[in-house]
Amino acid sequence: MRPLYQLNLQQQFGGGEVYTDFLCQALGRLGVPHTLLVHPDAPFWQQFNLPQTTLQAIQPDLPSLLQALASPSLLLTHGSTPPTWRRALKAAGHRLVGIAHMPLYGRDPKAFENYDGVIGVSQYVINSLHDAGVKQAYPEPWYGVAALARMQRTEMNITQHSYYDWDKRKGRDRLLSWLEPLVKPFRSRPVFRKKPGLTVGIVSRLTPIKQFPLLFEHLAPALADIPDLNIEIFGSGGYASVRDLKQALRPLAERVRFWGHQHHVADVYAQLDFLLTGLPEKEALGLNVIEAQYCNLPVLAVDALPFRETVLDGKTGYLFTDPRQDGGKHLKTLLLAIQNGTKPHPQPAQEQTHLQRFSLDTFTERVKNTLPWMENSAND
Structure with a gap:
């Protein structure tokens, strides 16, 4: 060879x-x-x-x-x-x-x-x-x-880090990247504590490929009607990506928290009830989807490829109608049914044949x- x-x-x-x-x-x-x-x-x-x-x-x-x-x-x-x-x-x-x-x-x-x-x-x-x-x-x-080395629990506190991933090629980002360390010593670093209710998390780089701002532009108004629903975001992105995502999440107000990039993702997955993916068409596979299921965390994803390849609907998570088509009604119905017990909470770890593919x-x-x-x- x-x-x-x-x-x-x-x-x-x-x-x-x-x-x-x-x-x-x-x-x-x-x-x-x-x-x-x-x-x-x-x-x-x-x-x-x-x-x-x-x-x-x-x-x-x-x-x-x-x-x-x-x-x-x-x-x-x-x-x-x-x-x-x-x-x-x-x-x-x-x-x-x-x-x-x-x-x-x-x-x-x-x-x-x-x-x-x-x-x-x-x-x-x-x-x-x-x-x-x-x-x-x-x-x-x-x-x-699933990168098993990243799947080891540390039991360490999850603390808030910067949720910006500065693009040093841009003058604005370069300037802000210099200013952020100067401000950092004067900011508190909150420790994550899971809130009462249903916790849906994003564990991903906040890149344009994921299309999170567009997702929540159509999804947030519907999710705002769900009581005791919390959105926790673990990841970092460029200034514009974070700005646009915050704008799209405004209907959910204080029920959204940003925690920045985390090295020990297994500790993060253990604190969530569901992982939420971005929109599908620019996504290739989604390693976070595979990792979450290995950690027995079910996934919420749009019912389209490539997520149909990685998520078993009803068994390792739920596939829902693209909110650009229904304004988030399907996902809202799913989450309400999970909250009231009429839809089961999937246990991905029970689907070993599926997990073995990855x-x-x-x-x-x-x-x-x-x-x-x-x-x-x-x-x-």
Whole structure:
């Protein structure tokens, strides 16, 4: 087999980096030698326990990448690469396989042009590849895995952190990122205590992909009519994303609290009654959906792909009508029925066959089955 490399040049930690972690774990389990090429300004990689992975920092440019690769190599990229990179990599004799972490709907349909193969992280992503004319897509999805290291309870207090993820490329964000640490010592850091009633939580980066402001623009007025309902938000986002989300949540007033990014998500999941997802069309899979179910936390999600792939309606959570269609009436009815006991509170931990689809064992088997295709069959 050709020397195998993964390329992940992200400087911020997110779901794609969690995915990269368990792909390294799977390759290590299979005894496949591999190198992970990362950005020199992404220090979080040193915190991962990847004894079978060679970690190499490179400059984020084409000459550095070409220099790092043995020739000919198999290069797995998380997402796409610039067109000039693809042509140069192919001209140098490298085999190029992309992992599509996002659906191509609304994105560049030529994002994976010149790739030998593309692997989708869900059937929804694969459908988008087919609809974009990507013929070299692998037919089976590489579903994500619950990151079990993140699933360990610490029993530590959950305290409020900054819920802003500053974009240093923007002048306003850069200025606010300088001011925030100056104000921080004068602010109290509340400790999370679950309120009486039904607690629905968001545990996610507050990125435009999730579309939380649009979700609550249609959902908040309906949820405001539900007594003893609390919305707890664990995650951070850009200034505009947080501003717009706060605006959309105004009908719920003091029943909403922001807690910022949390490292120990298992402690967060244990304090919630349900996890709420964002809107579906820009979502690829949702690792938080998988993690929550592994922690026996049921999920509330719009009845559409990709959530139909990850949530068993009535068993590991509930799928509800898109609030852009019904103004949130279906979800309101569901939550009221749960509160009055006419709808059961799902127990995802009882659905082990479903959860096994998202285990590291199953993911490793998927990778094993795909290796010959990556080496020989993709785009042949």
